[in-house]
Amino acid sequence: MPIYHAPTRDMQFILHDVLNVSQAGLPGYDDLDRDFTEAVLDAAGKLAQDVLTPLNATGDQQGCVLENGVVRTPEGFDAAFQAMKDGGWTALDCDPEYGGQGMPYIMGLATGEMFVSANMAFNMYQGLTHGAYSAIHTHGTPEQKAMYLPKMVSCDWTGTMNLTEPHCGTDLGLLRTRAEPQDDGSYLITGQKIFISAGDHDLSENVIHLVLAKAPGGGEGTRGISLFIVPKFLVNEDGSLGERNGVSVGNIEHKMGIHANSTCVMNYDAAKGWLLGDLHKGMRAMFTMMNEARLGVGLQGYAVAVAAYQNAVEYAKDRLQGRAVTGAENPSGPADPLIVHPDIRRSLMDQKSFLEGARMLAFWAAHLIDKAHSGDADADGLVGLLTPVIKGFLTDKGFDTAVLAQQVYGGHGYIEEHGMSQFVRDARITMIYEGANGVQALDLVGRKLATDGGKHVLAFFEMVKAFCKENGDGPLAADFIEPLKAASKDLQAATMFFMQNGMKNPNAALSGSYDFMHLFGHTALGLMWARMAVAAQAALDAGTGDADFMNTKLATGRYYMARQLPMTRTLLARIESGADPVMALDADQF
The missing domain is CATH 1.20.1410 (I/LWEQ domain)
Structure with missing residues (x-):
């Protein structure tokens, strides 16, 4: 079974030796001294190593199953999700007004890297919820925030984003999902969405879908699009769950990777929804979630490769093949370990040098986001410029790095029992979703x-x-x-x-x-x-x-x-x- 060790020493170096976070003068940063961040990172690393990593291979093998309209996640996921919730990890950088811990974004990113490296498909359930939380937190009414955010912060309810339809992905101006206004201020949403990550599952009591649809009077193209909150179960005024909404799972997509995440076809049949943000300004609200998701996918791109690299290093040190060209380095054994060979060293150095640079870039971007949250317009503009670079470059190179790690194993890397193919298959999606890298x-x-x-x-x-x-x-x-x-x-x-x-x-x-x-x-x-x-x-x-x-x-x-x-x-x-x-x-x- 593949191993994973949380790279907390390197994270501490970036936080304190390079970024000097505790002296940055940003809200929440005064608390980020070495002892505090070490405690947080060590605890997250323990959860990643001891709980999430062992479920990665079994989740890949079992996948998700649709049974009588209910999506079942792999064995052990429900207990692991509860452990994630009990530890407060889903609430780390969320608003304390809604039950969050109020830590800076950079701490959420640091812990998120470890969770992705350990089990990318699992972490997507809470990761997508965080994006939906951010969209509602930024664009929702006080009533919407009070109704949805506390349960989403705790991940008692999870969240999704619904953009893509069978005939349109990047060109959202072509979408056909319709929203019909009702006398009570709600809308009836009708249409079909595809490729909806974590679209339905058995890990939470409710799923809060954010759905792009066209309401009357919006005109053609993306100018006519609005964003709606469409819960799986309707929510009563007292916060309790009511009847099932008109939303259902049509199918679970059969994918190359991330098998343990339920990527669903979602059918909306006059489902009741509520406008989020301004009418016909849905793209602006959705981009709050999409931009966060794109940075998160950039993190996924290198974080999966971190785990692949760690396993490649272990294999290169253990596997005996050939002799060093300068003379035997393991004279008592039948051969030298792979790591003596210059081409293996080249491959591992390509991997190591990219991954540590990528981590620094992701942490710096998170630092810029924290600056932007404090009102720094220049930091906001710079992170906006860097977002497509982080998403595109880090996922392209992350996939290449996972392939390099697999290659270290030779033929054994192509055999499922060693787990390297899962890293390659899981990393591949990062180049495609949340806007393909060409886009x-x-x-x-x-x-x-x-x-x-x-x-x-x-x-x-x-x-x-x-x-x-x-x-x-x-x-x-x-x-x-x-x-x-x-x-x-x-x-x-x-x-x-x-x-x-x-x-x-x-x-x-x-x-x-x-x-x-x-x-x-x-x-x-x-x-x-x-x-x-x-x-x-x-x-x-x-x-x-x-x-x-x-x-x-x-x-x-x-x-x-x-x-x-x-x-x-x-x-x-x-x-x-x-x-x-x-x-x-x-x-x-x-």
Whole structure:
């Protein structure tokens, strides 16, 4: 059975040595001293390792079952979900007014990484609920908040988001689900939604669906869409559950991965719903949930790969195959362990250097979100710019990393009993849902770069420039600062190419959008590694902390800067080739 160890030491390094959270001056951050965060992370790690990890493989094997209109989750999930609730983990960063613990978002993300690494399909039940909670918390009326949020914070009731229909996914302007207004202020929702994660299950008393639908008078396209709260069971005025609403499960999708999460076809047959937010402004309300979900999916992309990597390391140390080219390192045995071979080292370093950089990027983004929650508009703009990068780049590279981990096992990685194929299968969905990664790239280039007149991408460039200037004369200049400068110049050159060519030939920009998303991702991870290197070197110079940990961090960072970051040159060349190579063929020539 695959193992998982919570990487709390690395998380503590990011929180305190790099981000210095307890001195950040943000609401709730004063409480985040090393002892407090260590206690929280250790407790979450114990739950992840001891309770969730053992259920990952069995959940994959058993999947969910639809029986007489009721969805049954795999064995052990109900007890594990209760343990999650009893520990207060579902309420960690939620509003205390509704039963939450009020911790900063960054702590919810840190614990969430561990839960995803341990059991991604399981964690989706509470993860999606958190997104629905956020949408209602932001856009709901006081009455809606009082009715739904306490039960959602505790996960006595769970939540979903219902966007996709059989004929439309990305193009939501085509949706057909209808909302008919009633005299009592409610609406009757009729239509079908597909690919609804955690659409129904036996882990909670009620499921609160957030459903996009078109009400009369809204016009065509996305301008006519509204968002509605549609509970599985109607809720009485006193908060008790009433009769079953007109919503049912048509089918459970048979998927490549995340078998233990119930991905449902949901049928709405005059189901009673209530408007959330403004009429015909449903996309604005839904994007509150979608943006949170996209950051969460970016976390999923690398968190699943963390578990895959840990197992690959264990296998590489144990599996005896061949001899080291420089001489036997296990002379008393029949062969040396795999980890002596340079190509295995290359694979593991590719994995390790990406994963630790990805964690730093995700934590930094969470820190920016906490700043935005405190009213920092610049932080809000920057995290908006980074969202498609985090979702797209971290999931693409996360999947690649899971495949690399599987490859370390050779043929055994292809055999189900070793569990590596589950990591690959589970990671694959992250590149697709919550907006396929091609759409993320289009959003980045087509919308996010130009937001507020390009203010936020220019701020990113200035941030990198200032960091390089501040650290350009130190001991890290050659290994970290100069490579970061080169990558930033490539990113700026690609941005300039879009500015010069995008208006007169939009295909020139969009043909390079995917490469740009990866170019931005590599540059962002380069900045993250440079920041971590500065922190590690400072700890070594001061004689504080674990010297072996800090030296390992520097060596891993040097690998990324030398072996991964130069990809920006190739990506820039692809972008600057323009639209002609991409658009050369007519449709019938493919």
